[in-house]
Amino acid sequence: MNNYVPSMHDAFNARTFTIHELCNSFIVSDSFTKLCGLSNTVMIGPRGSGKTTLMRMLSVQAIDTWDGELADYYRKNIPYSGVFIPTDRVWKSQYEKVKDRLGGSHDYLDVLDSLFIYHVLERFISALSYRASRTLDKKYNFLHINISKKDEADLVKELSESWMVNPSITTFKSLEVALIKKKQIVSSFIYSLINKRNLNEKPEVVSGDITDIIGNSVDMVNVSINDSDAKWCFLFDELELAPDHIVQPLIDATRGRSDSYIFKLALSPYHENVRITDGPDSSMNNQDFSFVNLTGSSDRSGLEFSKQLCANVFIRNELDQPIDSYFDDYVSSTLKDDFIDLANKDSAFRSYLGSKKIDIDKFDEYTDKDKRTTIRKIQRVVRVRNAYLKENGKPNSLKRPPDFYGGFENICKSLEYNPRMLIGIMNGFVPIIKENGTVPIHNQIASIVKFCNSYRSLLSTIAIDSIDRRFKNINDLIDCIGRYFQHQVHGEKFESEPKGSLTFNKKQSINYKDVIGVALNAGALISIDNVDAYQSVSDITNVRCRLSFIFAHHYRILLIKQRAVNFQEVLKDDTVVLRAVDPMVSKEIDQLDLL
């Protein structure tokens, strides 16, 4: 299954930020507060939703670098040393290629596994080295360790013996370098294994259960630093890019409870072969387990976060007025005008009004109570439907989407409060504000359209394998869904409650679950309902989802949660089978390696 989803805003990826850049631009959100807790955690979110930022901010280096009052609060209340562990996307292709060559069972599994183990150990020692550094000019000395050189040398000797590495000097830094070199040796061996030529000598590697190795290593360190209560938090980021057999043991480990370490795992919303809840002793039955969902933030918290994030972007560009003041708002028509206008040109609407005994001529006589139950319920549909109809009742092909898709709040909503996209779009507004003082509504709309088009192009690069010629890539899938929802709002019949979300059959979802998973991971589909509660990452039948609001103007639909329809009805064909093409194992990728 294709877990790699390209991002149109890789330039804003927190992975590439320095610690200082990360800390200077960080905005505390509810999700961060939840993630901080002293419990094993699974965090899910699509690309660009801020997983890496949150995980990196919990690293001991970031906590020690972060300035400000809030930072002081977290420094006082975070009792563990965060070890940030990014995932190397090469691992998965290496695993797959070795599997292709040698099958699932062979003599080199320990070497393959050791690559990940050494990576984790290297990051662990990097965090330890930071805490114990006598040479760094640390600002807050967060969880600083005083360790004598002799004790450091003794500990490095013991660790290096048990990890089968050979640092040239018995220092933490030298051990870190030795681990990096070991990774190179192992990687080079795997490469020779894949290419079947000049097979290198099989390296001696650490082997065993990853959690046992972590546990033992942490214990050795804690004894040496005379702090048996010290807690270490291993922050595994972008696990969607890691091979399944790496991910599952980490999740399984969250079932148990260790006094010395906890795991926090960042995953995309859908991960086919990963099981969190199966079995009576699953993680979810453990009260020390928590779940953070970055998908589908509530408007309240999402907007609050977006305001701070965007204000931060503007302040860095010397724009320090309230964020709303930089955005021209659209001129809203009255409810009555919309109703009269639509009734004049849309016979379907007139029929609907008749069936509901709503008399437009008596609009002003209706009480608020009347309006609540009948009129207000359909006001959004009326506004959108009206905007796209000409006076003669024919469809109106507007040159650009109506203004009501603009305004600061709608921009944030359209971008799903996605920090990476928000930073991108706000940076684009800065020169406009510097020239005009505000962002005119047409510029706002144009930017949303541009982001949407880029996003659709990106989705077009993720191929779908299907004999149904309608579906060549994920954008085709989104388009099929979007057109269905569009018809709900703009069809011949006036739908007072158009369908605008999807559910999936248990029986038929087997035919398309991984492409839905890819769309979820890309953020093109957004899961809704109980986003704060645990959500399975392997079963889409538990998920109700809608289109990302970034497509709302494109498909002329509403920026609200709507009624559900079964995906099977959208497909209009029970036999359709859709499979995501996994670029990590395709032949095209082999060729791309050559470029």
Next chain:
Amino acid sequence: MDDMKVRFLVLSDLHAIIDEKLRDDSHLIFTGGSCSYSEAFKKYLLSLSVDIDYLICAGDISNKACSQGFEQGWVFLNQLKEDIGAKGLLCVPGNHDHQSRHSPEVFSPKHNLQFIAPLFPTNCFTKNTHFWAWNWCVIEEADFNAFLINSSAYHGFGDKEYEKGRVSKETAQQIVKYINSGSFTRKPFNILLCHHHPFKMDHVDSRLDIESMELGSYLVRELHQTRSGAWLVVHGHRHYADITYAQSATDTPPVVLSAGSFSAKLYPELAGRTSNQFYILEIDLESTEESNKLVGQFNTHECPYPTFWQPSTSDNLPAKGGFGSDKTSGMIANDIKNMIDDENPFLEVTELEVFRDSVENLMPQGFKELIKSLEDFGLSVRTEANMIVEVGKSNE
């Protein structure tokens, strides 16, 4: 220069061409006045954000005496000087800049160089007149005197004279006489800039070196014996980057920088041993004046592929190095060894700070010698950018 340092950008052996037929000779191809190689270089140089005080070019601006190539290269150097805000441009001609082969159109090897615009090799008509008449001139700056030598002055005369450089005994004595006269003002250091190498470089390739500057070693020895301050010798020609101390009867030998070629395509025997490079030399004025020997550091940048510049990865020359250290590598190694014992099994970067200047001012070979000495003491060393960041007992 507020920090008592003078910084030079050194380029040599440009071999600028305008003729596509000669593209096997050089990367510096000017087409319609523009050149992607030089543009990429400028962009990279500006990204380094280094304040350069002077630009030095050790000759062979042109390739095979092409006058249009010379013109383009000379304009490029003058424009570069302006772009980086340098106070001066120190330049000499090379053998490829002289029209030393007999042909019906050539009546003087140096004629084109004398009449080029902007003025060459200096922007002063009088100094240039002296240069073309006597094959040398002096440029006096606040912190140094630069002696420009035309080591190709006799090309076009005599049988195969063009195969080597030359300085005459009389020229050498004329310069010495000038230095010993009242016209000369002593500065912290002096520069001798010439195209040909004053000392034989038999180690460059498998051929015997017959191209060096005749009487070059005599010239350097005579200049050094004037006791007129520290000396820096900069030359080009061999396209092989190297830095050494000159043979000297004192403890303050001149530093000799053999600049590699900025843009000539390197012949196979050289290609694996050096690269297309430029240098930023930084002279520490205070230490130089105090010790009477040249003290400073250099940074080397290379272009392994056309239009892609980076800090040097070559041994000749490495990305960083120095000259004029106050200690030998053996002395530093002993001092470090004496600080390490069972209770203090390693030294960290802060503890090694006391050695920073001494280590950074070691020549590249001296730095290698230091590492070897430490290893001979049973120590292991971790280095970053020509500095020791960690040293301790080897883990057995």
